[in-house]
Amino acid sequence: MCLYIGRVAGEHQHTHAVSVNADRRLLTAALCLIVAYMAGEVVVGVFASSLALLSDAAHMLTDAASIVLALIAMRLAARPPRGSFTYGLRRVEILSAQANGLTLLLLAVWLGYEAVRRLIEPPPVAGGLVLGTALVGIVVNLVATWLIGRANRTSLNIRGAYQHILTDLFAFVATAVAGAVMLFTGFDRADGIATLVVVALMAKAGIGLLRDSARIFLEAAPAGTDTGALGERLAGCDGVAEVHDLHLWTITSGEPALSAHVLVRPGYDCHRVRREMERLLREEYQVDHSTLQVDHQPAAAAPAAEPYCERSHGPVHRPAR
Incomplete structure (x- = not known):
């Protein structure tokens, strides 16, 4: 009997380590940018009474959480196999992806409920603040998307974070449109409609992450x-x-x-x-x-x-x- 186990060459491992370090720096830069803007958006969203802005901030919170989990998972995955963990801790990345996907779906359910309630009884919304904040959000997400887009997106965590930031970009576009509609027409239900667009994008990203991570866990x-x-x-x-x-x-x-x-x-x-x-x-x-x-x-x-x-x-x- 001839038994053989294929191995990855040492040169490949060295290159991968360099890539991981670069990915960490890119993700950390995107994380700092997202957290800083998210804090400002929550303040403006509360002041403007805009659920669309608060839903965008909630989505950005999940983006920040996914990046933090990705950074933690990358550090744990770098540890060598030992004891009973013969593969090391490389599947921690998949655990974080599942947690991130589940969080997205739970937030989508809550925001969807609030959006429908506001469509039935729309409160007054400061359309000008919504429009201005959303336009800044578009710029912030463009920069964050560029940063994470340079990282290795074969990783489920990094790909998930990239998809989330891209989803945020589309969500801010929808929020900006809603803000313009409210500012120039006074149609306050546009805020709830924009929120439902964000909810649909969050649900799509969450289901995709759960599906992909479940495939890996089910081998x-x-x-x-x-x-x-x-x-x-x-x-x-x-x-x-x-x-x-x-x-x-x-x-x-x-x-x-x-x-x-x-x-x-x-x-x-x-x-x-x-x-x-x-x-x-x-x-x-x-x-x-x-x-x-x-x-x-x-x-x-x-x-x-x-x-x-x-x-x-x-x-x-x-x-x-």
């Missing part, structure tokens, strides 16, 4: 990867008789991993077959971490025989005849 294959086709490609490698116990999952954002049991036909070099399969996984599926258990097929085994393992997990893949 589903990376989105867009056809595991059946992958198994057929591996079984089609020269010298392969059968591939079973094929598992493809994601350790954390951007880190897919694969394990499989491979049977090689008699007379073939199992090491050469294993190297060919690793090359295929790396170049076609971007899987750098693979664990392949390679055995020689018993000489008496027929191509259509029962699986080599008594309790094989998942479908069996054999070369096309």
